[in-house]
Amino acid sequence: MDFANILNSGVSRRRFMKGALAGAGAVAASSHFNIAEALAAGKKASDIRGYGVPAGRVQISSNENPLGASPRAVEAITKHLHEINRYSFSFDLPLKLHQAHGINMGEDFKIDFEDMASFMKFREVNRIMVSAGSGPILQVLGVMAIGDGTGECIEAVPGYGQISRAFQGYQMSGQNVKVIRVPTTGDFTHDLDAMKAAVTPKTTIMTITNPNNPTGTIIPYDTLKTFVESIPEHVTILIDEAYIHFVREEGYQDAISLALERNNVVVTRTFSKIYGLAGMRIGYAITNRPLLDRMMLQQGFGGGLTSLSTHAAAAALDDHEFVAMTRKVTNDGKDYLIAEFDKMGLEYTPSHGNFMIVNIGRDSRRMSTEMRKRGVSIRSGGGYRTREHNLLNNHIRVSIGKPDELEVFISELKDILGKAS
Numbered sequence: 001m002d003f004a005n006i007l008n009s010g011v012s013r014r015r016f017m018k019g020a021l022a023g024a025g026a027v028a029a030s031s032h033f034n035i036a037e038a039l040a041a042g043k044k045a046s047d048i049r050g051y052g053v054p055a056g057r058v059q060i061s062s063n064e065n066p067l068g069a070s071p072r073a074v075e076a077i078t079k080h081l082h083e084i085n086r087y088s089f090s091f092d093l094p095l096k097l098h099q100a101h102g103i104n105m106g107e108d109f110k111i112d113f114e115d116m117a118s119f120m121k122f123r124e125v126n127r128i129m130v131s132a133g134s135g136p137i138l139q140v141l142g143v144m145a146i147g148d149g150t151g152e153c154i155e156a157v158p159g160y161g162q163i164s165r166a167f168q169g170y171q172m173s174g175q176n177v178k179v180i181r182v183p184t185t186g187d188f189t190h191d192l193d194a195m196k197a198a199v200t201p202k203t204t205i206m207t208i209t210n211p212n213n214p215t216g217t218i219i220p221y222d223t224l225k226t227f228v229e230s231i232p233e234h235v236t237i238l239i240d241e242a243y244i245h246f247v248r249e250e251g252y253q254d255a256i257s258l259a260l261e262r263n264n265v266v267v268t269r270t271f272s273k274i275y276g277l278a279g280m281r282i283g284y285a286i287t288n289r290p291l292l293d294r295m296m297l298q299q300g301f302g303g304g305l306t307s308l309s310t311h312a313a314a315a316a317l318d319d320h321e322f323v324a325m326t327r328k329v330t331n332d333g334k335d336y337l338i339a340e341f342d343k344m345g346l347e348y349t350p351s352h353g354n355f356m357i358v359n360i361g362r363d364s365r366r367m368s369t370e371m372r373k374r375g376v377s378i379r380s381g382g383g384y385r386t387r388e389h390n391l392l393n394n395h396i397r398v399s400i401g402k403p404d405e406l407e408v409f410i411s412e413l414k415d416i417l418g419k420a421s
């Protein structure tokens, strides 16, 4: 995979074409001019060859990694293919994750297959639950939050909303649970005061997605810490850090220490985004012992993991080069979109995720349909509406794709909005 080429393609090529055109004033034959103009007008989806999607499709709707999977993960999958007749009993990944997050399992702790005591010790010191994606972990937490059948959940809107949706499902099966959706503030950040004010003795769970999806906003660590400390212990606080690797702030502190210090905080992470393993289905939770024991029981045997996904994730953890490249492509992509949105006079929210929301000033679902017809898949903000709130009706969410994919998106957006120059 030639990353330098990926980075340099697209945008610069278009500039080159425009430059070439400017110098072509002497070209009399209008047919030549028309051909060149058509090329300079930008690529179409049919020109695109994205990783992991059919040729001709620009898929920037699900916040996946546009560079493919971590090459180290792919190598690990190939290496262990012949072992899939066995269940996945490996402790490698949880041990490696503890190490990666600096979680102390005790001096020289190791799993010894001939010593049953080491497995008991593992249970005592373990702080991580690995699962087939972080989505299933949210599902486990949702089930636990039903409580006595009258549990209440608090989530921000617009937000990822998985616990709210699970609660709606429990309501449909006769539970008396309640969903409280708290609108974000004017700049689309969590309204922490309002979320705190919504807590009742029946509240069982509250979600903070940080950075938030779909808005890309973050909460400063100190603010988050103070907030968490102010919430009563009967409320489980889920801090979903699916996009934490993309935060654009030097030295930004994650919430793992809060999960380890307190008995009511769970931090979730995923391999689907920065490591490019969405299709392998692997994620994990970090939390303290009382919650972890309950979550493990609820999750059941193996958490739906496959041996290949655990090997892939363990290898991806070491792929610092791929992580750095993904960050670079993401940041460059965001800068490109910001520059183009500015030129078009569109209002956007600077994002700490691998996606960005932009106000297109018209119905986002129609825009999404029109884009799809042109081979570009984006997410409509209208999809985040609830009965009471529709804050993103005129916004779309765009995942950061490769430069050429973003160029096609911008070209089609300009054309649809009548802003093509």
Ligand SMILES: Cc1ncc(COP(=O)(O)O)c(C=O)c1O
Pocket (backbone or CB within 6 Å): 062, 063, 132, 133, 134, 135, 136, 160, 209, 213, 240, 242, 269, 270, 271, 272, 278, 281, 282, 283
């Ligand atoms: C905020 C957030 N949490 C969790 C998930 C689920 O991710 P996965 O199940 O692939 O780990 C997603 C997926 O897009 C997400 O955006």
